[in-house]
Amino acid sequence: MNREPLKPITQEHIDAYNRDGVVVVRGMFDRDWIELLRPAAERVIAMDEHEKNKLRAFGNKHLWHGFPEFRTYSFESPAAEIVGRILQTTELRFFFDQVWAKTPHSTFKTPWHTDRMGWPVDGEMVPSFWMAISNVVKANSLECVAGSHKDATRYWNKTQNSRQMIQPADRPDFIDYDQRRDDASLKFLSWDMEPGDAILIHPWCYHYSCGNPTPNWRIAVSTRWFGDDIRWNPRPESINHPGYSFDEMVKGEKPEGPLFPVVWRDGAAATRQAAE
Numbered sequence: 001m002n003r004e005p006l007k008p009i010t011q012e013h014i015d016a017y018n019r020d021g022v023v024v025v026r027g028m029f030d031r032d033w034i035e036l037l038r039p040a041a042e043r044v045i046a047m048d049e050h051e052k053n054k055l056r057a058f059g060n061k062h063l064w065h066g067f068p069e070f071r072t073y074s075f076e077s078p079a080a081e082i083v084g085r086i087l088q089t090t091e092l093r094f095f096f097d098q099v100w101a102k103t104p105h106s107t108f109k110t111p112w113h114t115d116r117m118g119w120p121v122d123g124e125m126v127p128s129f130w131m132a133i134s135n136v137v138k139a140n141s142l143e144c145v146a147g148s149h150k151d152a153t154r155y156w157n158k159t160q161n162s163r164q165m166i167q168p169a170d171r172p173d174f175i176d177y178d179q180r181r182d183d184a185s186l187k188f189l190s191w192d193m194e195p196g197d198a199i200l201i202h203p204w205c206y207h208y209s210c211g212n213p214t215p216n217w218r219i220a221v222s223t224r225w226f227g228d229d230i231r232w233n234p235r236p237e238s239i240n241h242p243g244y245s246f247d248e249m250v251k252g253e254k255p256e257g258p259l260f261p262v263v264w265r266d267g268a269a270a271t272r273q274a275a276e
Contacts (some may be wrong), residue, residue, distance in 0.1 A: 001032040005078040009085040017086050021149030021205030022189060025086075028078050029131070029196040037133050038195075040069035041219050044099045062242055063097050070097055074223055079198075080264035083129050086200055089227035092264040093255060095119075095126065096241070101219045102140060102212035110209035112177045114148075118157040119203065120238035120249055124149075125227025128201045134219040136193035140212040144199075145177055146187040148206035162237035177206060225263075226255050 005028040016023040044060050044067070063070040073079065074097055084092040102108065119126055130142060156162065156171040167173075180186060191199065201207055212218045232253050234246035244259050 001036065001076075002030045002078060003076060005082055006030065009082060013086050014088065017200060017202065020144070020146040020187075020189065021202035022144040022146070022199060022207070023086065024191050024193070024197060024199050025082055026194070026197045028082055028198070031196070033073065033077055034133050034195040036069050037073055037221055038219070040067050041099045041101065041133055041221060043067075045101050045217075045219070061096050061098050063099065064094075070221070073097075073221065075261070075263055079129055079131070079223055080225070082198070083127060083200060083223075083225050084227070084264045084266060087125050087127065087225075087227045089125055089229075090266050091228065091262050093226040093230075093260045094263050095224035095226050095255075095260065097224070098222045099219065100130070100209075100222055101217060102209070104212060104215045104217060106212040108211055111174065112145075112206055112208040113157070113174045114155060114206055115157075115201075115203045117154055117171075117235070117237070118159055118239050119224075120232060120234035120241070120246060121226070121230050121255070122233040123227070123229035123231055124203065125229050126203045126224060127227075128203070128222050128224055129198055130201060130220050130222045131196065131198035132193040132220050133195050134217055135195065136191065136197075136218055136220070137214065138190040138192055140210065140214055140218045141190040141193065142199060142201075143188055143190040143208050143210065144201065145206040146189050149202040149204040151204065151206075157237065157239075159237055159239050161240070165237055175206065177208065226260060230255060 007027050013023050013025060044063065064074050074094055080092050115128065154171055155174050156167050177186070181188070232249035232255060233251050234249040238246070
């Protein structure tokens, strides 16, 4: 299994991410990574189907704690280097991982949203790296609104914690971009993807997932990361992090410790930064 990207990260990748809030990267992983992850993801799906009464979408988290395959992928694959070089961060810490899957002929839709206010942090370098481990077509792909990451509105995420709270007046609901499909000023992005292709998504970028009209499972592994600008800011509505309470997240401090290990460093960038 390759430890470094099979192709270079280019300025075009960086520019697309900065412009659109999302970029697709292709051909960076050899087939061995898919052969490692696909059976592990299928075990996760089987467990989740049993526990959640065969729901049509899955969002298991922190798989690296219990599945060596996901730990190997997160800490030894090219994923961290790909993310770090596109973000242009000097170091990259691991946050958590998930499997996302949709059953054949699923009609379940993930509503339009951004991830920003769900995380207990401030900063922009907390992206999602969504790697396909099955074939993906535009009909079951993630979909993003290009440039929507430039909207700094603090939307109200629907989390387990926020559902127990009164929504503040200054925290609006998300925009339903399905109602704006005819807006010529908007650019909707979706992709055909082969196993091993991946999408890097800015945490403020609006995204959505339609159903799966195909006869095959659509499966992806998503990893989340912390770059240089991330600082703790635990809000009551944020998503909980197992093993690390909000009380331990000191506002303004960088995430550190064994639950958030440094996986990649750019030595050249760190040297340049120190010299400035």
